[in-house]
Every structure is written in C-alpha cells, then in structure tokens.
Amino acid sequence: MRAPAGVKLFHSAAALARSLGRGKGSVGLVPTMGALHLGHLSLVRRARKEQARVVVSIFVNPAQFGPGEDFSRYPRTLAADLALLAPEGPLWVYAPPVEDVYPAGFSSSLSVGGPLGKVLEAQWRPGHFDGVATVVARLFGLVRPDHAYFGLKDYQQFQVIRRFTRDLGLPVGLSGCPTVREADGLAMSSRNRYLDPAQRGAALALIRSLRAAQAAFKAGQRSAGRVEAAGLAVLKKERSLDVQYFSVADAGSLEPLARIDRPAVALCACRLGKTRLIDNLALRA
Amino acid sequence: MRAPAGVKLFHSAAALARSLGRGKGSVGLVPTMGALHLGHLSLVRRARKEQARVVVSIFVNPAQFGPGEDFSRYPRTLAADLALLAPEGPLWVYAPPVEDVYPAGFSSSLSVGGPLGKVLEAQWRPGHFDGVATVVARLFGLVRPDHAYFGLKDYQQFQVIRRFTRDLGLPVGLSGCPTVREADGLAMSSRNRYLDPAQRGAALALIRSLRAAQAAFKAGQRSAGRVEAAGLAVLKKERSLDVQYFSVADAGSLEPLARIDRPAVALCACRLGKTRLIDNLALRA
Numbered sequence: 001m002r003a004p005a006g007v008k009l010f011h012s013a014a015a016l017a018r019s020l021g022r023g024k025g026s027v028g029l030v031p032t033m034g035a036l037h038l039g040h041l042s043l044v045r046r047a048r049k050e051q052a053r054v055v056v057s058i059f060v061n062p063a064q065f066g067p068g069e070d071f072s073r074y075p076r077t078l079a080a081d082l083a084l085l086a087p088e089g090p091l092w093v094y095a096p097p098v099e100d101v102y103p104a105g106f107s108s109s110l111s112v113g114g115p116l117g118k119v120l121e122a123q124w125r126p127g128h129f130d131g132v133a134t135v136v137a138r139l140f141g142l143v144r145p146d147h148a149y150f151g152l153k154d155y156q157q158f159q160v161i162r163r164f165t166r167d168l169g170l171p172v173g174l175s176g177c178p179t180v181r182e183a184d185g186l187a188m189s190s191r192n193r194y195l196d197p198a199q200r201g202a203a204l205a206l207i208r209s210l211r212a213a214q215a216a217f218k219a220g221q222r223s224a225g226r227v228e229a230a231g232l233a234v235l236k237k238e239r240s241l242d243v244q245y246f247s248v249a250d251a252g253s254l255e256p257l258a259r260i261d262r263p264a265v266a267l268c269a270c271r272l273g274k275t276r277l278i279d280n281l282a283l284r285a
Numbered sequence: 286m287r288a289p290a291g292v293k294l295f296h297s298a299a300a301l302a303r304s305l306g307r308g309k310g311s312v313g314l315v316p317t318m319g320a321l322h323l324g325h326l327s328l329v330r331r332a333r334k335e336q337a338r339v340v341v342s343i344f345v346n347p348a349q350f351g352p353g354e355d356f357s358r359y360p361r362t363l364a365a366d367l368a369l370l371a372p373e374g375p376l377w378v379y380a381p382p383v384e385d386v387y388p389a390g391f392s393s394s395l396s397v398g399g400p401l402g403k404v405l406e407a408q409w410r411p412g413h414f415d416g417v418a419t420v421v422a423r424l425f426g427l428v429r430p431d432h433a434y435f436g437l438k439d440y441q442q443f444q445v446i447r448r449f450t451r452d453l454g455l456p457v458g459l460s461g462c463p464t465v466r467e468a469d470g471l472a473m474s475s476r477n478r479y480l481d482p483a484q485r486g487a488a489l490a491l492i493r494s495l496r497a498a499q500a501a502f503k504a505g506q507r508s509a510g511r512v513e514a515a516g517l518a519v520l521k522k523e524r525s526l527d528v529q530y531f532s533v534a535d536a537g538s539l540e541p542l543a544r545i546d547r548p549a550v551a552l553c554a555c556r557l558g559k560t561r562l563i564d565n566l567a568l569r570a
Binding site: 111 | 390391392393394395396397398399401402418422423425426427429448449452453454455456538
C-alpha cells in the first residue's frame with residue numbers, strides 16, 4: 001500500500017527502528033487496532049504535542065480476542081486509517097503482519113492478577129487482558145517508546161497496562177486520555193460501525209446510565225449499590241440491551257466498592273445483538 | 286548489617302538507584318539467591334571485567350519455590366556472602382526484603398510457554414519458571430542493568446530468561462557462563478551444603494552420567510535414546526539416587542530429540558533424600 005504524504009508506513013519493526021534511529025528526540029507510541037476514529041486522533045494529537053516523533057501502531061492482535069469474539073470480522077481499514085492520519089503527520093505508522101509481532105518461537109505471556117485481572121472485563125472476556133498485556137509489552141519492546149498514549153474508554157485496560165509497566169519497571173511513561181464522544185454522548189469505538197440504526201439508538205443507554213449514576217453520586221449518594229441501581233434502571237429500560245455489568249469500583253484497582261469513599265468509577269458493558277460495547281465515567285464530587 | 290570494605294549494601298532498590306546514578310557507565314547485574322560459592326564469584330568476576338559497575342542481587346525469591354520445596358530452609362548467609370564478595374569489589378549489593386521486590390499491589394506475572402515452559406524442570410517444578418521469569422524481569426526493572434550474568438548450571442532457566450528478554454525486547458544483554466565444578470566434578474550449587482558425606486559421594490553420579498553420555502556422543506552415537514541410556518545406566522548404579530530425568534534435548538528450545546542432528550545438551554535431575562540436584566553438559570562433537 002502506498003502511504004499518503006505525512007505518513008511513513010512500515011510493516012516491520014526492524015525497518016521502523018532504522019527509520020526512527022536513536023537519539024533524535026523522544027518517541028511517542030499510540031497503539032491501535034486500526035478502524036481509526038476521532039478518539040484515536042485525539043491520542044495522536046496529544047502525542048504530537050508532547051513528543052518529537054510519534055509512532056501509530058495498527059495491529060489487530062489475535063491474542064486478545066476470545067473464541068466466539070469478533071477477531072475475524074473486526075474492521076480492517078488501513079487505507080482509510082492512513083488517510084485519516086495523514087493530516088496529523090509527520091507520523092510513523094507500524095502496521096505489521098502477525099509474524100512480525102509474534103515471530104516463530106515467541107512464547108512469552110504477561111498476565112496481571114489481583115482484582116484487576118479478575119473483575120469486569122476480565123470476567124466477561126477470559127484471557128483478554130493477558131493478550132493485551134503481552135502485545136503492549138511486546139510493542140514497547142519493538143518500538144522502544146518514551147511515552148505511550150491510551151484511551152480511557154478502555155478504562156480497565158489502561159489500569160492493567162499501568163500495573164504491569166510499573167511492576168516490571170518498564171521505561172515507558174503512560175497517559176490515559178479522555179474518552180471522545182459523539183455529539184449525542186456515545187463513546188467513540190471502532191465497534192460502533194457494527195450497529196444498525198436501531199442499535200445505534202439503543203446504545204445511547206450506556207452513557208445515559210453512567211450519567212444517571214453520576215447524578216446520584218453528585219446528589220450525595222455514597223452507597224455503591226444504590227448508585228449502581230440508578231444506572232441499571234436506565235439500562236433495563238432499553239429492552240434490546242443485554243446488560244453484562246454495571247459496576248461502581250475503586251478507580252485504581254477496580255475492586256467493587258460498597259461505600260464510595262475514595263476515587264471511583266462507574267463502568268458498564270452491554271451487548272446489542274452481536275456487538276459488545278463498554279463505557280465508563282469517573283465519579284467525582 | 287555492616288558491609289565490609291569493597292561492598293555497598295542496599296536493602297531498597299530506590300537507594301541502590303540513587304547510589305548508581307545514571308550515565309556513569311554500564312551496569313552489570315548478577316542475580317543470586319545468596320549462599321554464594323565460586324560459581325557465583327565467576328559471574329561476578331566476569332561482570333567486573335566487562336561492566337563499569339556491578340550489582341549483585343541476593344534475594345531468595347518465594348515465587349519460584351513450589352509447595353513442599355526448600356524455600357524455608359534455603360540457606361541465608363548474608364554475612365558470609367558479603368565477606369566472599371568484598372575482595373571482588375567495588376560491588377553494589379542489593380539484598381532486599383520481599384516487600385521491596387513485591388510491594389503491595391504488585392500483580393504481574395510473566396510466563397514462558399512452548400516446550401521450554403513444559404519440559405524437564407518445568408514438568409518437575411510446576412510454576413517454577415513463572416516465578417523465575419517474573420522476578421528476573423522485576424530485577425531488570427528495578428536495577429536497569431545493561432547486561433546480566435547467569436550460570437549455565439541452571440541451563441533451562443537461562444534459556445527461559447533469554448526467551449522472555451527477547452520476546453519483550455528488554456534492553457538487557459545476557460551472558461550464560463560456564464558451570465564451575467568442584468575438583469571431583471560436582472557442579473557447584475548452594476544446595477550442595479544440604480548433602481551429608483554419603484550423599485556427597487553419590488552426587489558425583491550426575492556428572493559421571495553426563496560424561497558417559499558425552500562419551501557415547503563423541504564416539505559417534507547420534508540416537509538420543511541410546512545416549513540417554515548411557516547416562517541413565519550410570520545413574521541407576523547409584524541406588525540412593527532418585528532419578529527424575531536424564532534427557533538429550535535441543536540446545537535452544539530444550540525439545541526432546543530423537544536424532545542428535547543439531548546443537549544439543551544432556552540434562553539430568555536427581556533427588557538425594559530431601560535434596561534435589563541438577564546438572565547438564567553440552568554435546569559437542
């Protein structure tokens with residue numbers, strides 16, 4: 001594929017490293033699975049502001065999809081992604097084949113245990129975060145960034161990445177960046193393009209439920225159960241939603257809370273037909 | 286504990302890092318569990334030759350011992366270790382409490398799969414290499430060495446460490462250093478001090494068996510089964526030994542071989558009473 005001006009496209013980490021060189025200023029990394037939207041672009045823009053050079057990786061990582069999940073149908077739109085990135089350049093884009101990320105003999109796996117590795121997404125998507133942790137650590141090793149940028153729509157994912165980066169003392173700074181939303185509040189996600197118009201309408205219940213929880217919290221409610229009930233009531237009204245969880249949790253460990261007596265976050269996950277959506281909102285007084 | 290001249294002793298990685306500073310030349314790391322012997326000293330000497338500064342870590346890592354193994358009775362001899370290290374100085378010794386290596390909240394675990402993570406030691410000590418990989422990656426993160434030195438007596442351990450260091454692209458060079466032996470051939474090991482005189486004599490069967498295998502190989506035998514049989518015959522004569530394995534394996538992946546048609550190694554493990562010993566020898570023509 002021919003890359004548009006502003007973008008240097010690499011399919012191998014070795015070629016990327018040769019182009020980046022060493023000692024030419026800081027390197028920022030924005031790891032993505034492609035199917036880029038304005039949420040990804042907000043990460044790229046922040047990285048461009050803060051780092052001398054910015055690498056965007058585009059890799060649909062098989063290891064983070066479970067059996068029956070949407071790995072095979074996950075949107076792969078490299079030409080459109082490059083066109084979207086071009087005006088943000090100069091950018092280094094690393095879009096590797098599977099063998100470049102996992103060459104023959106690759107056999108390491110990184111896992112985050114504790115509550116973070118057990119609750120919420122970890123419970124509904126067994127093995128998912130092992131796949132995420134392993135590929136992100138691998139990308140850190142291949143790209144050697146000074147700093148990496150992640151969207152907080154995938155809140156638990158970011159906590160998992162913070163955890164192993166700290167535990168292993170990896171020399172990479174991390175930023176979690178605010179969720180970018182459509183005008184009507186739906187969190188941007190590559191999976192939104194799976195939704196038909198009726199589902200697209202129903203999907204708004206996620207952010208409505210989170211805002212209801214936030215409103216209850218701001219009104220002084222400190223019982224996590226009651227705040228969750230306020231959110232769940234909104235989700236339950238949308239009959240086409242299959243609610244997986246709505247949880248008020250510790251903002252760092254994601255342990256479920258009884259009383260909201262520390263920094264907390266409300267998180268939810270729902271299925272609409274074959275599509276699974278997640279969203280979250282901080283609970284701040 | 287007061288450290289002898291030539292040795293700077295640290296119980297916290299933060300204090301060690303402050304003392305080492307940055308940009309003052311290369312840092313070599315020799316990770317140990319203490320109970321030091323001449324095998325460890327050979328690593329320290331090599332590190333001192335090759336690196337500007339050398340850190341020796343002394344940490345009996347609970348995560349790499351299984352239930353029923355010798356974690357609680359593993360020899361802890363810090364004063365003697367420091368005395369042994371002092372003439373090799375200047376050295377930075379990092380002898381942390383468990384909480385410095387695994388602080389509250391630590392929850393990452395690194396695992397090497399494939400044959401390396403399944404055969405031989407991995408089969409007899411389930412979870413052992415996960416504990417090794419995690420603590421070594423953790424020590425790399427805490428000490429940030431340029432290069433680390435390991436003894437090849439723990440052959441499979443070194444291959445596991447090579448594997449994850451490469452897979453995660455960790456910026457640490459690795460050297461596997463030759464096994465140091467007693468005059469009669471017994472591989473030096475902190476666990477040798479568990480042996481009573483009769484066991485100490487019986488333990489020589491390990492190196493005798495490996496040399497018998499090597500002799501068969503040098504005489505032209507290329508059937509792995511026959512080379513193993515030559516080694517096993519020697520071990521079987523020593524009735525007090527409980528033989529766990531004697532295996533001829535690929536020198537890199539440790540996959541069992543049928544024909545010895547590539548770089549190979551013979552490895553064995555035996556129990557003598559409560560003590561478990563391992564040893565290995567390369568098969569070279």
